[in-house]
Amino acid sequence: MRHGHWTAPLLALAASAPAASADAATAVRAGFGALPDGIAIEAVTLTGSNGVSARIMTLGATLQSFNAPDRDGKVADITLGYDDAASYVTRPNFWGQTVGRYANRIAGGTFAIDGRTYRLPLNDKTNSLHGGTRGFDQYVWRITDVRSGPQASVTMVMRSPAGDQGYPGTLDVTVTYSLDDKGALTIDMSAKTDAPTIVNLTNHALFDLAGEGSSGGIYAQKMTIPARRYTPVDAALIPTGELAAVAGTVFDFTTPRAIGLSVRDGRDPQIVIGRGYDHNFVLDKGATDEPGLAARVEDPASGRVLEVLTTEPGVQFYSGNFIDGTYVGKRRHVYRMGDGFALEPQKFPNTPNQPSFGSARVDPGKPYRHRMVYRVSVSR
Template sequence: MERSAFGQLPDGREVDCYRITNDNGIEMRVINYGGIIVSLKTPDIAGRMDDIVLGFDSLDDYLSDTYRQANPYFGALIGRYGNRIAHGRFTLDGETHQLPTNDGPNTLHGGDTGFNQRLWHAQPFSSAEGRGLVLTYTSPDGEQGFPGRLSTRVSYTLTNDNELAIDYRARTTRATPVNLTQHSYFNLQGEGSGTILNHRLMINASAYTPIDETLIPTGEIADVSGTPFDFRQPTAIGARMGQKNTQFAYAKGYDHNFVLSKNPGQADRPTLAAKVVEPQSGRVLEVATTEPGLQFYSGNFLDGSLVGQSGRPYTHRSGLALETQHFPDSPNQPNFPSTILKPDETYHSRTVYRFSTTQTPEAASY
């Protein structure tokens, strides 16, 4: 575990970077601004280490106007509410709450100053499970329009089993919606190494939640059978992207919540949500979670305007996000699992990213 200076915020507060390695050489760097994972190096099938997440080497890049306009949320912790809330509005206990609208008519990822732009308190630790970082932040009552003071604790643990375990915990003083997630973009060839269209993806979901033209769920739980959203068998991400599909037209690609298949009686334990295989490098990423949903985003709005730490631009579809979550707009969708946290409850969610390699044939090009 090493700590170093990463830069200074405009108000003079210092941002630190924590470098964490496991016994197998996997290395992760995290900053306490936004809880951002700025890099994550894992070996390919030949043992070569590459950074497999999109990110920057300097704080200035995360604070730049270009980044803020693109707003991709690279590597950040997301809260209070990951994903979208329709019209930035919900009613709870008879009171209507208005949030900032920062995504067309809707609120995205907690508002225009979400947890991704907050300076968290960081505390390194070492345990029998591995080495990691505990990040804490207290969101005041009324911040971004949300009710209640929310005390949030997120731990990143890099284990010697080559897993990154993320534990989210929160307590509130008033009933409030909570939906925390992590927004890393992955490219298993290495960041800046082309598109993710050849990555083969499996999602353990037989249903998804279709969206309207503003990317808000319609409320329907739709069967994936016979659609481009059926990833129950490993499929190259680019295999069906050329199909004419209203959902693709709305989202400019994949930007959808999948309803994860859960084993009865195991809702409180992480179960497999997704698996990604990159054929050339042989890298494998598996995602397990206690959450009921997974947002798969195919980097639709990356346009080359942002240049990563490799010095190469992040072009269209050069990274994918797999955000474990409750469903978008749940406060306004009574048929979705509830995201309301009450003062006598503790919010707890766990997601595990597992890194490995495999020998696989090369996929077709898209």
């Protein structure tokens, strides 16, 4: 369990969203309780005319809920989490937060820029995970814009000072969530620095397309990932540097495959290491200027479909292996192993220490940008 220190929210610049026509997506801003130390949390609910809605709260710039209809029109929240802001502090886990400065793992909590080595907190045994002991998921972000219209949106910002969790450079981060009337929730992430640093931002939602807390969990849901290679990991879940072919393995999701089909297949040592899937897939599309498909998941029972798109070259698929029944989430549902999956578009884990993986470096005057999309629809 991790407990952080909290930054007080600054004065929000947008008091409310402008009025919208009946056939446009709407944005509604409201209070969302307070943290145990009294810091107020706000949330903005984006709603499309097709019944899809998303609530984003200022704590962690978090996708707190994502509601989508099934083939019969029944709407359910398909993301795991809590019903109140305080629980995200008292029972922390990654439920839809914006994670950074560096999403995923950095081996040994160290990396170098221009010959200087930087050391980060170790919060994942021998690694630094999702930004360290106080990552961006634990900040209270500031709302700067709320809009209704063809795309309802909310923009949130935060500043990470130089030396924060050991990272160099002051980093100004902006995240905008935009929802249209066709079921696409776009998340635009950008960051500017005043000194060379590394950045890798993503959203860490955990999904159950049958509805969070469903009795059957995620294992019957069918996943496709357009990736012919993945990055095997060592015992510390750090990529070995190999880009291994998925063909003929339990990692082949190039055609639809039930999540539960091989999630317990101990014949594959990678499944044993991860206690299931907790691996980065090398997307065939690579890094792109516009979002391309990273994954598609379909729930045969409800008909709900989730597509994940990204401009980044990789996506981490996590099958909820470490959810152990100690988390009591929304509507008092007890979350257990296999109750949610994450698809985290990103640069590859430990890229700063693996030159063959590319670069996560960001320099002054050259901002970091990542656009990802969660698109929901229904299969008949």
